[in-house]
Amino acid sequence: MNDWNAYARSYGERARAAARQLALAESDAKDHWLEVAAERLRDATGSILEANARDVAAAPGLGLNAAAIDRLTLTPPRIEGMARGLEEIADLPDPVGEVIEGYFRPNGLEVQRVRVPLGVVFFIYESRPNVTADAAAICVKSGNAVILRGGKEALHSNVAIHQTLADALAECDLPPEAVQLVDTPDRDAVGAFLKQQEFIDLTIPRGGRSLIERVAAEATMPVIKHFDGVCHVFVDRTADLGMAEEILINSKAQRPGVCNAAECLLVHAAIAQPFLKQLEPALQKAGVQVRGDARIREALPWATAATEHDYRTEYLDLILSARVVDNLDEAVAHIETFGSHHTDAIVTSDIGEAEKFVAAVDSAAVMVNASTRFNDGGELGLGAEIGISTDKFHARGPCGLRELTSYKYVVRGSGQVR
Numbered sequence: 067m068n069d070w071n072a073y074a075r076s077y078g079e080r081a082r083a084a085a086r087q088l089a090l091a092e093s094d095a096k097d098h099w100l101e102v103a104a105e106r107l108r109d110a111t112g113s114i115l116e117a118n119a120r121d122v123a124a125a126p127g128l129g130l131n132a133a134a135i136d137r138l139t140l141t142p143p144r145i146e147g148m149a150r151g152l153e154e155i156a157d158l159p160d161p162v163g164e165v166i167e168g169y170f171r172p173n174g175l176e177v178q179r180v181r182v183p184l185g186v187v188f189f190i191y192e193s194r195p196n197v198t199a200d201a202a203a204i205c206v207k208s209g210n211a212v213i214l215r216g217g218k219e220a221l222h223s224n225v226a227i228h229q230t231l232a233d234a235l236a237e238c239d240l241p242p243e244a245v246q247l248v249d250t251p252d253r254d255a256v257g258a259f260l261k262q263q264e265f266i267d268l269t270i271p272r273g274g275r276s277l278i279e280r281v282a283a284e285a286t287m288p289v290i291k292h293f294d295g296v297c298h299v300f301v302d303r304t305a306d307l308g309m310a311e312e313i314l315i316n317s318k319a320q321r322p323g324v325c326n327a328a329e330c331l332l333v334h335a336a337i338a339q340p341f342l343k344q345l346e347p348a349l350q351k352a353g354v355q356v357r358g359d360a361r362i363r364e365a366l367p368w369a370t371a372a373t374e375h376d377y378r379t380e381y382l383d384l385i386l387s388a389r390v391v392d393n394l395d396e397a398v399a400h401i402e403t404f405g406s407h408h409t410d411a412i413v414t415s416d417i418g419e420a421e422k423f424v425a426a427v428d429s430a431a432v433m434v435n436a437s438t439r440f441n442d443g444g445e446l447g448l449g450a451e452i453g454i455s456t457d458k459f460h461a462r463g464p465c466g467l468r469e470l471t472s473y474k475y476v477v478r479g480s481g482q483v484r
Contacts, residue, residue, distance in 0.1 A: 070258035077213050077246055078265025081186040084241035085211040089183055091240060093160040096207050100156035103234035104149040107199065110230045111145050117226035118195065121219060128219050130193075133323065137193045138220055148199045148227075151450065155203045158449040161468045162209040176478040181471045183209030185267035188259055189452070190215045190281060192273035195223035202231050202245040204452050208470040211244045213259065213266070217273075218251030225249065256281075263287040270465075272453050290461055290469075292453045294380040295325030296406040297438045300397045300423070302414035303336040309435065310413040311345050317411065317438040319352040323382045325454060326409050326441045330377060331388040332397045338390045339365050354384045361390035377404040394419055398426045407456045409433065409441040430456055430463040 088096075107114070118140040125135045161181050168178040187210050189201045198214055205212035216224040228247035235242045248255060260269065263286040270290045271281040278291050299317050301310045317328035333341055342365035349356060349366075356362065356369035357376045363369045369388070376387045377400070391397045394412075401410050411433035412423040420434045431441035443451030443464035451464040461469035 070252075070254050071261065073250075073255060074258035074262050075265070077248065077259070078186065078262040080243040081211040081213055081246060082265045084243040085183065085185045085209075087241045088206065088209050088211060088244050089162075091209070093162075095238065095240060096160065096209075097156040099234055099238040099240055100152045100203055100207065102238055103199075103203070103231050104152040104156075106230045106234045106237075107145060107149045107152070107227070110226065111142055114145060114223065114226045114230070115140060115142070117222040120222045121195075125219055130219060134193055134219075138195065138223075140195060140223060144196060148196050151196075151200055152203045155207050155450050155467075158207065158467060160207065161471050166473055173482050174480060175482055178476045178478075179473050180476050181468070182474050184470055184472055185210060186265055187212045187470065188215070188262075188266045188269045188287075189213070190256065190269070190271045190273065190277065192217040192277065193219060195220045195227060197272070198224045198227045198247070199231065200450065201452055202228075204450050204467060205470060206235075206240075206244055208467045210470055211241075211246075213246050213248065215248040215256060215259070221249075221251060257284055260285045260287075268470075270453060288460065290453070290455045290465060291457050292325070293408075293456045294406040295327065295408040295454075296330065296378065296380050296404060297326060297328045297409040297411075298330045298332055298397075298401050298405060299328045299411045299413065299438065300332040300391075300394075300401075301334060301337065301341055302394065302397075302412055302416065302419055302423075303334040304415040304419070305334075305337065305341075305413040306415060307337065307341050307344055310341060311348055313411065313413055313435070313437050314345065315348050315352055318354055318386055319384060320437075320439055322384050324439075325380075326438050327382070328411070328438050329379065329381055329385075329387060330400075330404070331386055332400060333362075333388070333390050334394075334397075335361070335390050335392050338362075342366055349386075352384065354386050356386050356388055358388035359390060362388045374404075380406070394422060394426075398423065401427055401429075405429065408454065409438040411436065411438050430454065 164181040166179040187205050191197045231245050232242040266287050269285050271278045299314050357372040358369045372387050407429045409431045410427050410429045414420050424432050443466045448466040451466045455461045
């Protein structure tokens with residue numbers, strides 16, 4: 067296409083108009099759409115699976131490995147899971163219109179700070195077609211129109227899912243343009259959308275580092291970024307070693323291919339030898355490879371030597387970097403140097419050390435005596451999420467319904483003038 071800017075602008079204009087209508091929609095109307103859309107997804111299972119089969123058949127030619135093909139593949143239970151996800155979002159409180167705070171001024175003015183939608187979200191994601199339904203549901207429930215741009219490997223699946231959601235919007239008298247799908251895999255189109263700050267209020271990229279770096283460099287509107295999850299577990303000198311073992315194995319091996327899985331173990335020198343010896347059978351049973359410093363390898367001779375690159379790597383696999391540290395300050399310095407400000411945990415019986423760790427570690431979530439795997443919207447009681455932000459502005463950590471809103475001041479008077 068010669069004019070990608072015009073193409074992107076047409077999406078933006080339609081989304082902006084839909085966002086204005088959604089801002090006026092009642093909670094019941096949005097929830098009704100979610101419930102209808104869930105049923106329509108179930109009804110469309112056959113056609114969605116047919117579309118998905120085309121994507122799966124083409125996947126090897128696109129260079130997708132077995133794990134990526136598994137993420138791409140839809141099954142009847144996975145489509146049922148998508149439908150249930152929409153129903154769960156319908157059950158969550160609507161953040162729009164929530165009064166964050168309210169007070170009266172001495173002159174009688176009533177001041178309220180009220181939660182409002184952001185407007186239009188441009189959401190870029192890869193591989194997983196179920197994200198199409200998740201993102202659409204979270205955005206519409208929070209009063210936002212969304213422009214979805216999935217990966218080329220899932221295009222047929224995304225088109226089928228999107229059509230079902232858009233038809234349900236029309237059926238429920240909500241604007242179908244509130245959920246739009248970019249129907250081209252051309253990378254130049256993404257660049258054009260990132261220039262549409264007149265219409266798009268926020269961009270959220272969800273995928274590999276190269277995608278996120280490109281979006282952050284080119285976007286002319288705010289971006290919520292989800293960079294690497296180089297997450298740490300620090301076992302302090304007063305840790306309950308049984309607890310520490312359970313937390314580390316859960317953090318690393320329960321689901322290693324996700325962003326909140328632990329990638330690095332830090333162990334206080336005072337308990338390194340006994341803890342590592344105790345941990346060794348569990349690591350080997352789980353199939354975890356260890357890459358460690360000299361003191362780690364002294365306790366675990368089968369471990370390989372860690373490089374600086376290892377300490378910076380998000381493996382998303384059963385590989386764990388490890389290091390022995392002499393004190394909490396050294397652990398914090400390691401996390402600051404090599405971490406990604408995602409999720410970091412301390413296992414300790416010393417309340418003072420725990421509070422020092424919490425204050426010193428600058429991450430979206432800091433865990434005390436708990437697995438890193440709990441940095442998740444559902445696990446933290448926030449409901450569905452659109453991603454986990456490693457930014458500090460505008461949202462940090464799991465981004466759910468409230469994180470897709472802003473606020474405005476509403477001031478009511480009785481004729482006051484200044």
